[in-house]
Structure formats: structure tokens, C-alpha cells
Amino acid sequence: MGKTLVEKIWDAHLVKRSEGFPDILYIDTHLIHEVTTPQAFDGLRRRGLPVFRPEQTVATADHNVPTLNQHLPIREELSRLQVDTLTRNCNEFGIELYGLGHPNQGIVHVIGPELGITLPGKTIVCGDSHTSTHGAFGCIAFGIGTSEVEQVLATQCVLQQSPKTMKIEVNGQLAQGVSAKDLILYIISKLSAAGGTGFFIEYAGSAIRSLSMEGRMTVCNMSIEMGARGGLIAPDTTTFNYIEGREFAPKGENWQQSIKYWQTLYSDEDAQFDSVITFDAADIGPMITYGTNPGMGMAINETIPTTYSQPSTEQLSYQKALTYMGLEDGTAMVGKEIDYVFIGSCTNSRIEDLREVAEFVKGRRKADNVTVWIVPGSKHVEQQAIAEGLDKVFEQAGFQLREPGCSACLGMNEDKIPAGKYCVSTSNRNFEGRQGQNARTLLVSPLTAAAAAITGKITDIRELLQVGS
Amino acid sequence: MRKFEHLISTVIPLDIENIDTDQIIPARFLKATSREGFGKNLFCDWRYDSNGQPKTDFALNKPEYKNARILVAGKNFGCGSSREHAAWALQDYGFDVVISSFFADIFKSNALNNGLLPVQVSEEFLKHIFEENRKNSDLELEIDLVNGTVKVLSTLKQEAFHINAYKKTCLINGYDDIDFILGNKSLIESYEAEQAIKVDKIVADNKGVFPEDSRTNNR
Numbered sequence: 001m002g003k004t005l006v007e008k009i010w011d012a013h014l015v016k017r018s019e020g021f022p023d024i025l026y027i028d029t030h031l032i033h034e035v036t037t038p039q040a041f042d043g044l045r046r047r048g049l050p051v052f053r054p055e056q057t058v059a060t061a062d063h064n065v066p067t068l069n070q071h072l073p074i075r076e077e078l079s080r081l082q083v084d085t086l087t088r089n090c091n092e093f094g095i096e097l098y099g100l101g102h103p104n105q106g107i108v109h110v111i112g113p114e115l116g117i118t119l120p121g122k123t124i125v126c127g128d129s130h131t132s133t134h135g136a137f138g139c140i141a142f143g144i145g146t147s148e149v150e151q152v153l154a155t156q157c158v159l160q161q162s163p164k165t166m167k168i169e170v171n172g173q174l175a176q177g178v179s180a181k182d183l184i185l186y187i188i189s190k191l192s193a194a195g196g197t198g199f200f201i202e203y204a205g206s207a208i209r210s211l212s213m214e215g216r217m218t219v220c221n222m223s224i225e226m227g228a229r230g231g232l233i234a235p236d237t238t239t240f241n242y243i244e245g246r247e248f249a250p251k252g253e254n255w256q257q258s259i260k261y262w263q264t265l266y267s268d269e270d271a272q273f274d275s276v277i278t279f280d281a282a283d284i285g286p287m288i289t290y291g292t293n294p295g296m297g298m299a300i301n302e303t304i305p306t307t308y309s310q311p312s313t314e315q316l317s318y319q320k321a322l323t324y325m326g327l328e329d330g331t332a333m334v335g336k337e338i339d340y341v342f343i344g345s346c347t348n349s350r351i352e353d354l355r356e357v358a359e360f361v362k363g364r365r366k367a368d369n370v371t372v373w374i375v376p377g378s379k380h381v382e383q384q385a386i387a388e389g390l391d392k393v394f395e396q397a398g399f400q401l402r403e404p405g406c407s408a409c410l411g412m413n414e415d416k417i418p419a420g421k422y423c424v425s426t427s428n429r430n431f432e433g434r435q436g437q438n439a440r441t442l443l444v445s446p447l448t449a450a451a452a453a454i455t456g457k458i459t460d461i462r463e464l465l466q467v468g469s
Numbered sequence: 470m471r472k473f474e475h476l477i478s479t480v481i482p483l484d485i486e487n488i489d490t491d492q493i494i495p496a497r498f499l500k501a502t503s504r505e506g507f508g509k510n511l512f513c514d515w516r517y518d519s520n521g522q523p524k525t526d527f528a529l530n531k532p533e534y535k536n537a538r539i540l541v542a543g544k545n546f547g548c549g550s551s552r553e554h555a556a557w558a559l560q561d562y563g564f565d566v567v568i569s570s571f572f573a574d575i576f577k578s579n580a581l582n583n584g585l586l587p588v589q590v591s592e593e594f595l596k597h598i599f600e601e602n603r604k605n606s607d608l609e610l611e612i613d614l615v616n617g618t619v620k621v622l623s624t625l626k627q628e629a630f631h632i633n634a635y636k637k638t639c640l641i642n643g644y645d646d647i648d649f650i651l652g653n654k655s656l657i658e659s660y661e662a663e664q665a666i667k668v669d670k671i672v673a674d675n676k677g678v679f680p681e682d683s684r685t686n687n688r
């Protein structure tokens with residue numbers, strides 16, 4: 001019997017499998033950041049252990065960094081202490097750090113791919129749940145907790161149960177104004193916030209194949225919002241073209257060798273998945289979330305599902321979510337005034353996202369009632385945006401282009417949405433308080449976010465695209 | 470790691486589904502660089518009002534639940550972020566066990582890695598606990614890890630729960646994974662030494678056709 005892509009990569013990284021024990025899985029690349037590592041390094045010190053393979057570990061500061069005046073010392077004391085602790089730990093244990101001010105600095109899931117660190121066939125872990133992003137390149141990438149970070153630092157391995165596999169196939173073509181973000185929000189709304197738990201999800205089908213690498217990353221990124229351990233897409237020419245020439249990508253003869261290996265990375269035709277689900281791209285419209293988990297999403301022109309249409313055991317939680325959001329079931333979202341627009345996060349802060357937004361807002365201006373923050377995913381994205389003149393477009397539109405970091409995605413630095421305010425956001429989580437205490441998050445695609453910024457209201461992008469064309 | 474074998478305790482009920490780790494411990498409290506002290510901010514935004522005063526209607530603030538060491542919550546507990554701080558906060562507050570009908574993956578392994586026991590029960594059994602607790606806030610549960618059972622003491626209703634055998638041994642003895650992996654260090658080194666050969670073999674053995682070569686390339 002054939003193997004799934006996940007099984008192929010998993011088996012190639014097995015150090016030991018024994019009855020009654022989890023697998024010992026070898027990790028090729030360990031990405032680390034300031035928030036989930038201090039306790040792991042302390043653990044190493046307590047045990048008197050070195051980092052086993054420091055050259056396979058890459059660090060950046062992203063979660064906690066300010067997105068203005070990054071050249072100045074961090075003002076907030078605890079944030080500064082955490083970032084300084086990372087620097088100290090990297091120095092002590094011999095780990096490459098792309099800290100503030102470094103040209104490679106950025107959100108950990110943006111810099112891995114853009115530097116050519118993320119490659120097909122690898123195993124990649126990070127103390128962050130959106131590590132699934134890297135799966136877009138056809139690798140096994142998943143988020144781990146701090147105890148596991150310590151494991152990987154100490155042994156370059158992690159103990160894991162062998163995975164269950166799910167295939168999600170999306171066929172057909174996405175309509176105009178509908179993007180990878182809408183596609184994944186649609187899938188999550190169908191499968192629910194727990195629908196993928198325990199699985200590695202392989203995305204396949206013609207709609208997935210026709211996505212750019214950026215789009216594929218957006219899809220894989222949000223796998224965790226269905227509870228999945230990871231998401232991945234078999235590599236193809238789109239993947240290889242994206243990787244070629246990047247800073248740490250294989251070069252010369254190595255490149256040829258790598259391609260040969262990467263071309264073995266697909267699910268065999270007779271491979272068995274534990275679950276297979278199929279969608280039609282034509283059914284997908286621009287999406288928006290109305291609740292407090294990413295599964296609570298709908299097509300933007302629909303009305304919010306009623307409470308009584310929910311399973312009886314879930315009605316209480318459903319009502320609680322709508323109350324938090326200040327929304328009523330059975331009502332429309334389009335036309336509702338909003339306060340903030342956040343374009344950023346490891347889901348949608350790559351150069352393609354910024355280009356798409358810039359192209360749409362060129363010659364337009366934001367509504368007066370809205371504050372717009374654009375936070376690039378990395379220093380490279382920021383530099384490229386400036387080189388292409390996108391910063392000017394944003395400035396004329398009244399959008400503020402800030403410096404790279406996680407920013408309002410999780411509101412750990414000072415970029416917080418005030419209580420009660422509505423933020424249309426390209427990030428990945430609409431949990432209560434995620435973007436600031438009592439802030440209300442509406443998850444959308446970059447285009448839909450840009451439309452809301454211009455009109456000051458929740459807007460069906462398709463209407464503006466028609467007017468424009 | 471903390472050891473765990475057996476516990477009889479009252480419970481704190483949180484009949485809410487999809488409790489994510491941002492609720493368990495909001496991001497603004499993740500700036501600490503040690504594992505201790507997160508308990509005071511556990512469920513912070515549900516527990517305190519905007520003036521920092523405890524909300525009296527929130528279960529953690531009710532005097533009758535003061536000494537409970539078991540949290541009982543709705544399905545898909547611990548979804549969202551991978552922050553282990555969630556497990557640390559629950560433990561630091563005083564919980565030894567969390568019961569739900571469904572746990573998010575990363576939360577579950579984080580909990581187990583810290584000696585916090587996630588007990589997954591059926592929807593029915595969960596409902597039974599909530600109902601009995603509504604009748605009587607002193608309701609006690611007995612958790613027996615060795616035999617893998619959870620029992621409601623007032624009704625004697627009990628259910629078996631599953632914990633991976635290896636993890637169970639770790640919990641009962643207070644072992645952790647690093648000891649186990651380091652015990653296999655020579656295997657790791659030989660894996661590394663043979664990796665390149667292995668990849669060559671995969672390439673040589675690959676019989677299938679790279680799907681793209683059989684697909685039309687005009688997309």
C-alpha cells in the first residue's frame with residue numbers, strides 16, 4: 001500500500017518506534033522566539049545540558065516587540081527583559097539570533113520561508129501553534145509547548161504519537177475577490193474549531209494547486225484553528241520556484257539533488273487517509289467571522305446564524321460569544337461600522353498581501369472613523385514594500401505602515417485594540433481579548449480588510465471591485 | 470515533574486465550550502521568564518472586572534469552590550495557542566486535574582508534560598458531573614490514574630479514561646521525556662550519520678511519477 005505525504009516524511013525522520021511508546025521523531029529545524037523559550041533554557045541549565053544541535057536552531061524576536069521606533073530600546077520593561085533574555089540565551093548556547101535591528105528579523109513563520117530555511121521534506125517545530133504555516137512547502141511542521149522546546153534543544157528530537165491523516169481537497173477556481181484566506185476561513189467554518197484535532201491535514205485539489213506560495217502559507221497557517229496538528233501541501237514547481245535563490249536554500253549541485261528528493265514528496269495514489277473531505281471552490285465567497293472562535297465564520301453577505309439553529313448543548317456558548325461581540329443573531333454584517341483595521345500577522349503580512357492591499361487602495365483614502373495599521377511580517381517585507389513604493393500608497397490612503405512583529409495579532413506589545421472596539425483583522429484568532437481586553441475581532445482576507453478601511457464599514461469587496469472595473 | 474496517582478476533590482465547573490488558552494492566560498501575562506506565579510492571572514478576564522475586583526458570579530471566585538483541585542470544562546478545552554503557560558497557570562492556581570469531553574492536542578501534551586492530568590470523558594458523563602454539581606457544590610470526584618477511572622462519589626457513577634501507557638508511567642513516577650530521549654542518544658547520532666544515505670535510497674527507490682509531471686502545467 002502506498003504512503004501519504006505525511007507518512008513519508010514522518011518515517012524518514014523516525015529515530016525510534018517501539019510498542020507502547022510515542023515515536024522519537026528527529027527535528028531538522030527548530031525555530032524559537034522570546035516568549036516560549038526562557039523557561040526551556042532554564043531547564044537546560046538546571047540539567048547541565050548544552051543545546052544538542054545549535055546550528056539547527058534559529059531565533060528571532062517577534063511576539064513582544066514594539067512596531068514603532070525599533071531602533072530605540074524597548075520601553076516596556078517586561079518586554080525588554082524577555083527580549084534581552086532571548087539574546088543572552090542565544091549567546092550562551094551558540095544560537096543564531098535575528099533580533100531587533102537585524103535585516104532578517106520578523107515573525108518566525110514569515111522569516112523561515114523567506115530565508116529559504118523552510119524546505120520540502122523537513123521536520124520543523126517551534127513553540128508556537130502557527131508553525132503549521134511551514135507545511136505549505138511540503139514539510140511536517142507543528143507547534144510545541146515549552147517542555148517540548150526544552151526537549152528539542154536538548155536532543156534535537158521530540159516525542160510524538162504517530163499522526164492521523166486527513167485530506168482536504170478543494171477543486172475548481174476561486175472567484176474574483178476571493179482569496180486563500182477566504183478559502184481557509186470557509187473550511188474552518190464547515191469543520192468547526194475542533195474538526196481537525198489529532199490530524200495532519202494535506203490540502204490538495206486544483207484550487208490549492210493554483211495558489212501562490214503566500215496563499216498556501218495562509219491556508220496551512222490556519223490549520224491549527226481547526227485543532228489540527230499541522231497542515232501541508234505537496235511541493236511542486238510553484239514551491240521550487242519560490243525557494244530557488246533564497247539565502248539558505250540549497251545551491252548548485254545540492255539544489256539538483258534536493259529537487260530529486262523533493263519530487264518524491266507526494267501522497268501515493270493508493271495511500272489511505274483516515275479522513276477525506278472535498279469542497280468546491282465555486283461555493284466560497286469572501287468570508288468574515290462573527291464570533292469568538294475561528295469556526296464562527298460565514299460568507300460576508302449572509303446573516304449571522306441563529307442561536308436556535310445551533311446544537312442545544314452549544315447554545316449557551318454561542319450566545320455568550322455573540323454577546324461578547326455585541327452582535328445579534330439573524331442580522332447582517334455588511335454595513336456595520338468598524339473602528340480598526342489590522343493588516344498583519346503570520347497569516348497575512350507577506351509582500352503579496354501588502355501588494356494586493358496597495359493595489360486596491362491606490363488613489364483611495366481610508367474612512368475617517370477608522371484607524372489602519374499595516375504591520376509587515378518581516379524586515380525584508382518592510383524593505384521590499386518601501387522599494388516598491390507601497391509605503392507611499394499607504395501613506396496617501398492614511399494607512400500607517402509600521403515595523404515588523406506579531407503586533408495586534410495577540411496584543412502582547414502596545415498595539416492593542418481598545419475595549420468594545422471592532423477590529424477587522426487579517427490575523428488568525430478572534431478569541432475574546434485576543435487583540436486587547438474586550439476588543440472585538442472580525443477575521444477577514446487582506447482585500448476585505450482594505451475594503452473596510454476605505455468605507456469604514458464591513459463591505460463586500462465584490463461590490464467595490466465591480467465599481468472599479 | 471510532579472507525580473500524580475490518585476485524588477479525591479471537589480470540582481470547579483466551567484460549562485463553556487472551546488475555552489482557548491488566551492482565556493486561560495491572556496497574552497499580556499506571558500512576559501514572565503519563569504514558570505511560577507501564573508495562577509493569579511488564570512482566567513483573568515473572566516475572573517476580575519475592569520477595576521481588578523473579583524466577579525462574584527465567576528466560579529473561581531465562589532467561596533464554596535475554594536479548595537477544589539479539579540476543573541471541569543466544556544468540550545475542546547485548551548484550543549488555540551501552544552502556550553504552556555496555560556498548563557502552568559492551572560497548576561499554579563491549584564488544579565491537579567482538568568476534565569473535559571475533548572482536549573486540544575497541544576494543551577493535552579503540555580498538561581501531561583507538567584503532571585497536570587487531562588481526563589477526557591464522554592459528553593454524557595460530563596453532563597452528569599455538571600448536573601450533580603449544580604445540585605450540590607460539594608460534589609466530590611475520585612480520580613484513579615493507576616486504574617484509569619473517574620468516579621462521582623455521590624452517585625457512584627464511574628467512567629474509564631484513557632491515558633497513553635507511556636505517559637501514565639511518567640506521571641505516576643514523575644519522569645519526563647528528556648530522560649527518555651537522552652537514553653536513546655546513540656540512536657539519534659546514528660540517525661544523523663545515516664540521514665544522507667537514507668535520502669539517496671528514497672530517491673532511488675521512488676517508483677511513482679512526480680504528480681506534476683503527469684499534470685498539465687497550465688494553471
Ligand code: SF4
Nearest residue numbers: 130345346406409410
Ligand atoms: S503573528 Fe500572531 S499567530 Fe503569528 S506567530 Fe505572531 S502571535 Fe502567533
